[in-house]
Amino acid sequence: MGTAAQSVPFLKGHGTENDFVIIPDPDGRLALSAAEVARLCDRRAGVGADGVLRVVRSAAHPEAVELADRAEWFMDYRNADGSVAEMCGNGLRVFARYLRHAGLAKEPEVAVATRAGLRRARFDERNADSGPITVTMGRARLPEGAAASATVTVGERSWPAHHVDMGNPHAVAFVDDLAHAGRLFDAPEVSPAAAYPHGANVEFVVDRGERHVALRVHERGSGETRSCGTGACAVMVAAARRDGRDPAVDGRPVGYTVDVPGGRLEITEAVDGTVTMTGPAVIVAEGTLAPALFGAAG
Numbered sequence: 642m643g644t645a646a647q648s649v650p651f652l653k654g655h656g657t658e659n660d661f662v663i664i665p666d667p668d669g670r671l672a673l674s675a676a677e678v679a680r681l682c683d684r685r686a687g688v689g690a691d692g693v694l695r696v697v698r699s700a701a702h703p704e705a706v707e708l709a710d711r712a713e714w715f716m717d718y719r720n721a722d723g724s725v726a727e728m729c730g731n732g733l734r735v736f737a738r739y740l741r742h743a744g745l746a747k748e749p750e751v752a753v754a755t756r757a758g759l760r761r762a763r764f765d766e767r768n769a770d771s772g773p774i775t776v777t778m779g780r781a782r783l784p785e786g787a788a789a790s791a792t793v794t795v796g797e798r799s800w801p802a803h804h805v806d807m808g809n810p811h812a813v814a815f816v817d818d819l820a821h822a823g824r825l826f827d828a829p830e831v832s833p834a835a836a837y838p839h840g841a842n843v844e845f846v847v848d849r850g851e852r853h854v855a856l857r858v859h860e861r862g863s864g865e866t867r868s869c870g871t872g873a874c875a876v877m878v879a880a881a882r883r884d885g886r887d888p889a890v891d892g893r894p895v896g897y898t899v900d901v902p903g904g905r906l907e908i909t910e911a912v913d914g915t916v917t918m919t920g921p922a923v924i925v926a927e928g929t930l931a932p933a934l935f936g937a938a939g
């Protein structure tokens with residue numbers, strides 16, 4: 642955004658401990674470089690977060706202008722390393738919480754433009770300001786043929802993985818024990834790499850009970866996080882198919898509870914394939930970013 646940067650207001654929020662720096666930029670004036678995003682997300686030299694949510698009017702952003710008549714706001718999501726991602730499920734709830742907090746979403750439901758298309762967030766009817774938020778996550782896409790499955794490897798262990806696309810790419814591996822994924826400092830190997838030309842978020846999943854699973858995740862561009870909303874939805878759909886449940890075939894919706902290291906998400910797939918996710922979203926701080934965080938690295 643340039644070396645002559647002024648002080649920039651920000652907020653910090655999280656959804657099941659997947660945390661974000663929120664930057665209100667209604668007129669789309671802050672073109673954040675990858676290096677600037679990475680500096681903001683640095684947990685020692687910056688604010689610290691798994692990603693950045695820039696809040697831009699859809700009409701002011703070239704990637705969202707087509708949705709401007711249906712969603713006033715565009716969620717410009719960036720991973721902690723500065724890379725751009727198509728979608729962020731926990732980020733979507735936190736984005737909606739910010740809109741509410743800032744008085745920009747007064748109705749029970751708000752539409753949000755994302756790179757994966759139009760999404761909706763519905764506030765809790767009894768506690769719109771701090772209760773759980775339900776978001777629509779679109780339909781899961783399960784690629785067929787060679788891209789349908791992959792192998793995930795960590796150290797000496799390998800697992801078959803299911804390819805689920807929630808607007809962004811996921812490799813879902815059912816494992817016997819979440820500890821088998823190790824410390825996850827490095828990205829798990831996913832092969833064949835050609836199945837994921839743009840990289841993958843990798844979920845490790847164990848069963849907890851009837852329609853109840855738990856996961857750990859290594860996110861593309863952010864490393865291991867305490868939660869991933871799109872990942873939890875990918876896991877829900879992969880678990881349902883594994884369990885022989887498909888709402889389009891069965892004629893009834895299916896719901897799973899997905900535990901993540903940072904909390905719990907409730908996820909449903911409707912007969913038309915639309916996935917919805919319910920979970921918390923919290924604003925924890927507001928402040929001003931120092932100009933030193935922007936421009937050439939210091």
Ligand SMILES: N[C@@H](CCC[C@H](N)C(=O)O)C(=O)O
Nearest residue numbers: 726729730731809869870871
């Ligand atoms: N934490 C997010 C997913 C963020 C994007 C992901 N790292 C990617 O690169 O696709 C979520 O809650 O969905």
